[in-house]
Amino acid sequence: MEIKVILNHKPVTLVGEKDEFLADILRNHGRLSIRKGCNTACCGLCTVWLDGKPTLSCNILGIRAAGKEITTIEGIAQEAEEFAQVLVAEGAEQCGFCSPGFIMTVVAMKKELENPNEADIIHYLTGNLCRCTGYMGQLRAVKTYLGVK
Amino acid sequence: MFTLLDLVQPSTIDEAYQILMAKRNNTVLGGCAFLRLGSSRIGTGIELSNLSLQYIKEQEEYIEIGAMTTFRELETSPVLAQYFTGILPKAVSNIIGVQFRNVVTVGASVFSRYGFSDLITALLALDTEVELYKGGRMPLAEFLLRKYEKDLLTRIFIKKEGRIASYQHMRNSASDFPLVNVAVSCFGDQWRIVAGATPARAKIADKASLLLGRGGAIEDVVDVATQEIIFGSNARGTAEYRKAMSKVLIKRGIQEVLQWK
Numbered sequence: 046m047e048i049k050v051i052l053n054h055k056p057v058t059l060v061g062e063k064d065e066f067l068a069d070i071l072r073n074h075g076r077l078s079i080r081k082g083c084n085t086a087c088c089g090l091c092t093v094w095l096d097g098k099p100t101l102s103c104n105i106l107g108i109r110a111a112g113k114e115i116t117t118i119e120g121i122a123q124e125a126e127e128f129a130q131v132l133v134a135e136g137a138e139q140c141g142f143c144s145p146g147f148i149m150t151v152v153a154m155k156k157e158l159e160n161p162n163e164a165d166i167i168h169y170l171t172g173n174l175c176r177c178t179g180y181m182g183q184l185r186a187v188k189t190y191l192g193v194k
Numbered sequence: 195m196f197t198l199l200d201l202v203q204p205s206t207i208d209e210a211y212q213i214l215m216a217k218r219n220n221t222v223l224g225g226c227a228f229l230r231l232g233s234s235r236i237g238t239g240i241e242l243s244n245l246s247l248q249y250i251k252e253q254e255e256y257i258e259i260g261a262m263t264t265f266r267e268l269e270t271s272p273v274l275a276q277y278f279t280g281i282l283p284k285a286v287s288n289i290i291g292v293q294f295r296n297v298v299t300v301g302a303s304v305f306s307r308y309g310f311s312d313l314i315t316a317l318l319a320l321d322t323e324v325e326l327y328k329g330g331r332m333p334l335a336e337f338l339l340r341k342y343e344k345d346l347l348t349r350i351f352i353k354k355e356g357r358i359a360s361y362q363h364m365r366n367s368a369s370d371f372p373l374v375n376v377a378v379s380c381f382g383d384q385w386r387i388v389a390g391a392t393p394a395r396a397k398i399a400d401k402a403s404l405l406l407g408r409g410g411a412i413e414d415v416v417d418v419a420t421q422e423i424i425f426g427s428n429a430r431g432t433a434e435y436r437k438a439m440s441k442v443l444i445k446r447g448i449q450e451v452l453q454w455k
Binding site: 046063064066085086087089092095098099100101104105106108109111150153168169170171172173 | 195196197198199200201203223225226227230231236239241243266287290291292293294296297368369
């Protein structure tokens with residue numbers, strides 16, 4: 046099955062099986078920044094944006110991305126770099142396995158929420174479970190990045 | 195993981211229904227979040243993205259919600275924030291994470307009548323109707339009692355009225371499945387108490403709701419409600435535990451509604 050999408054601002058034809066999920070299709074397309082941590086829709090590692098909305102790519106059939114705009118971390122390199130610097134400065138980065146999915150969620154939050162408080166931030170990030178450097182350091186980094194207290 | 199032999203994206207609801215009925219193992223695909231945890235072998239998967247069923251519309255008398263509307267859309271809808279003291283956004287906001295709620299759909303959750311559903315419990319506390327392509331339009335409470343029959347859920351309708359509603363739930367951890375959930379609503383002197391994830395699908399506690407409308411004391415109402423609702427045990431909790439927790443949740447729900455009245 047062929048699925049025509051816009052991947053990181055470029056028109057692309059993805060190829061996958063009919064019952065294949067987007068995470069696998071994107072990984073087969075060489076987007077190895079997409080990680081499958083739990084593969085049961087719990088960990089948030091496979092987060093990509095579908096038409097700008099953070100979405101679990103392990104949990105959405107490839108066909109549902111047809112005609113849509115998919116953004117992976119490669120598509121927001123500049124914002125990702127900016128946030129990564131803040132993460133590192135707060136000592137909130139360890140092995141990096143969960144980082145692409147986490148960063149995609151944080152940058153999506155920055156675009157979606159206006160002046161969020163701590164509870165809003167925690168609520169938005171609840172779907173990212175895999176965070177072995179500890180939630181507090183990351184929360185500090187996120188607050189710094191968003192410029193909120 | 196489930197397998198699909200074929201996959202179609204029909205462009206009309208009638209076409210979708212014809213394909214659904216053509217073979218026993220043809221299945222409608224919603225968000226697929228629950229389906230993918232199983233291992234069913236599906237003939238033709240019917241994907242509804244091309245049917246323009248993704249919307250929340252405020253009509254004269256009803257709020258109309260298309261079957262392919264996502265939970266996140268319920269959560270962030272300015273319309274739904276305004277009505278029923280925001281019970282719908284509240285009820286879905288604890289389900290896994292934002293990225294998950296951007297995938298799962300209203301139609302699939304309601305049609306599947308999951309016992310663990312947060313959404314159905316909240317909808318049942320409102321005057322909600324479901325529309326099935328073949329079965330027609332009926333109250334949600336009636337749909338929940340019907341025998342399973344293959345059909346296509348197209349839209350749900352929620353009557354716009356000044357109903358005040360509270361959502362209460364108990365989870366082992368944030369974003370987990372609910373151990374038990376409760377919705378309490380009031381419109382005039384007409385109360386409704388609903389319990390779900392018992393772990394069976396949500397039900398209205400009719401006797402307790404009536405008693406509350408007649409001015410019964412909260413403690414009595416709670417006792418009547420937890421007598422008439424049948425609680426069960428599973429790996430998450432025993433019937434006794436669910437019953438005990440429900441007592442607290444129902445009480446809190448009633449108190450919250452009373453504060454807003």
